[in-house]
Amino acid sequence: LFARRSGRWSFLTHEPVLTQMGTPQNTEIRKAVYETCLDASFSRTGACLGIVSSSRMSKLKKVVASEEDFFRRSETTKAKAIRQMIGTRKFHKLDRRLRQELVAIDGATVISFDGDLLAVGAILKIPGGSPSGGRLAAAQQLSKLGVGIKVSQDGGIVGFRLGEKKNP
Numbered sequence: 001l002f003a004r005r006s007g008r009w010s011f012l013t014h015e016p017v018l019t020q021m022g023t024p025q026n027t028e029i030r031k032a033v034y035e036t037c038l039d040a041s042f043s044r045t046g047a048c049l050g051i052v053s054s055s056r057m058s059k060l061k062k063v064v065a066s067e068e069d070f071f072r073r074s075e076t077t078k079a080k081a082i083r084q085m086i087g088t089r090k091f092h093k094l095d096r097r098l099r100q101e102l103v104a105i106d107g108a109t110v111i112s113f114d115g116d117l118l119a120v121g122a123i124l125k126i127p128g129g130s131p132s133g134g135r136l137a138a139a140q141q142l143s144k145l146g147v148g149i150k151v152s153q154d155g156g157i158v159g160f161r162l163g164e165k166k167n168p
Contacts (some may be wrong), residue, residue, distance in 0.1 A: 024051060024113040024147075029165035032099065032115075037151050039100040047103035048135045048154035050110045050142030057112065061143055062125070069107070069122035082120050090115035103151075108138050113146065 004039045024030060033049065040047035052060055064070065071079035082102070094102075103109045107121035120144060126137045135150045136158065142148035143160030150158045 024115075026092075026115065027115075029090075029111075029113075029115045032094075032096075033111075033149070036103055037097055038148055038156050039096065040103050040151040041155045041157055043100060043104070044155070045104035045154050046101070046135060047149070047151040047165045048108040048138045048142070049103055049149045049151070050108055050139070050145065051113060051147040051149075052110060052118065052142075053113050053146040056145040061120065063141055063145065064110070064119055065123045065125050065140070069119045070117075071120055078121065082117075086117060091117050102165045108142060110142065 011143065024033075029051075032136045033051065037047065037049065061067075068074040068076050068079065071082045073079075085098065086102075091099065092115045094117075102117075103119050105121040107123050108119065109117075110119040110122055111117050124141055126134070126141045135152070139148035139150035140160050140163065144163045146161070148160040152158075
C-alpha cells in the first residue's frame, strides 16, 4: 500500500486503478498488467506494453517493424527461447517474475485483450519527430490499437487508450 520513491512516501490505491483501467474486460488480465507495470517500475527496468483489441488485431502487422518479433511464427533464437519459457500460457497465467522479465526486454511487449502474448521485444514503426523518448512514442502508437503503457526506468507509469493519454 505504501512505497518510498525519490525520498517520499506514496500511498498506492490499487482498486481504483484497476477499476478505471476499464480494458481489457477480464479483471484477471487487468490485474496482471497492473502488477507487471508496478514490478517494472520498482525494479527500475522500465517497460512498454501494448494491449491490442480484437477489432484492431489486423492492424498490428503495420505497427510492428519485423515479422520476427511475432515469436509464435518466428524461428529466431529469441522466439524459440520465449516459446520454450511460456508454452501456450496466457500473459496473466505466467509467473509474475517471468512477466516482469519479459517486459524488461528492449522493445515492446504486446498482448491481446484475451491475454495471448503476441510479441516480446518488438521494435515498432513510429512516426518521426517525437518530442519525447522512444518508449513513450511506442506506447502512444500501440494505444491506437487499444491500450499502450510506458513504464519509465525512473518509475513513472503513463497509459494511453485509443491514442489519448489516460491519467492513473
